Amino acid sequence: MPEVRHEIRLSCGPTSPSRARSEVRRLLGHEHPVVDDAALAASELVTNAIRHSGCQTGDVIGFTLVVTDSFVRVEVRDPGASPTGPRLRSEPDAEDGRGLLIVQAIAAAWGVSRHDDRPGRTVWCALRITRPALDPS
Numbered sequence: 001m002p003e004v005r006h007e008i009r010l011s012c013g014p015t016s017p018s019r020a021r022s023e024v025r026r027l028l029g030h031e032h033p034v035v036d037d038a039a040l041a042a043s044e045l046v047t048n049a050i051r052h053s054g055c056q057t058g059d060v061i062g063f064t065l066v067v068t069d070s071f072v073r074v075e076v077r078d079p080g081a082s083p084t085g086p087r088l089r090s091e092p093d094a095e096d097g098r099g100l101l102i103v104q105a106i107a108a109a110w111g112v113s114r115h116d117d118r119p120g121r122t123v124w125c126a127l128r129i130t131r132p133a134l135d136p137s
Contacts, residue, residue: 002068003066003067003068004027004066004067004068005064005065005066005067006023006027006064006065006066006067007062007063007064007065008023008062008063009060009061009062009063010046010060010061010062010063011057011058011059011060011061012049012050012055012056012057012058012059012060012061012079013050013057014050016046016050016061017042017043017044017046017047017050018043020039020042020043020045020046020063020076021039021040021042021043023042023063023065024038024039024042024065024074025039027065027067028065028067028072032072033129033130034072034127034128034129037106037107037127038065038072038074038127040102040106041074041102041103041106041107041125041127042063042065042074042076044099044100044102044103045074045076045099045103045123045124045125046061046063046076047099048076048099048100048123049061049076049077049078049123053078053079053080053120053121054079054080055078055079059079060079061076061077061078061079062075062076062077062122063075063076063077064076064077069129070128070129071108071126071127071128071129072126072127072129073124073125073126073127074124074125074127075122075123075124076122076123076124077115077120077121077122078120078121078122078123079119079120080115080119080120080121103125106125106127107125107126107127108126108127108128109125109126110123110124110125110126111123111124111125112124
């Protein structure tokens with residue numbers, strides 16, 4: 001399967017995590033092996049961009065889904081008005097702020113890319129696709 005890349009623009013608002021989940025489900029289909037994890041990762045990364053990047057009403061968040069035979073990559077580009085980047089929470093009793101811990105738990109890899117030519121950053125994760133073995137009988 002060749003690489004399939006889908007990009008959309010999301011508003012910096014409360015409906016964007018839901019829209020990202022819907023796009024993932026629409027593009028991958030409900031039977032895809034990592035659809036649930038990809039939808040969860042998309043929701044968490046978009047939520048983090050809204051809450052922690054300093055984006056304001058009217059700002060745009062970029063959302064990209066890349067699909068190959070072996071992985072699904074979720075990328076979220078924020079406008080980056082906040083001087084600090086994403087970080088894993090270490091407080092065991094925190095009531096929120098566990099989005100990146102969830103992403104770390106379900107993804108094969110995740111990271112942050114800074115943009116040299118503009119403000120903001122891209123937070124991404126890659127989900128490995130494992131397919132069930134064929135039944136030889």
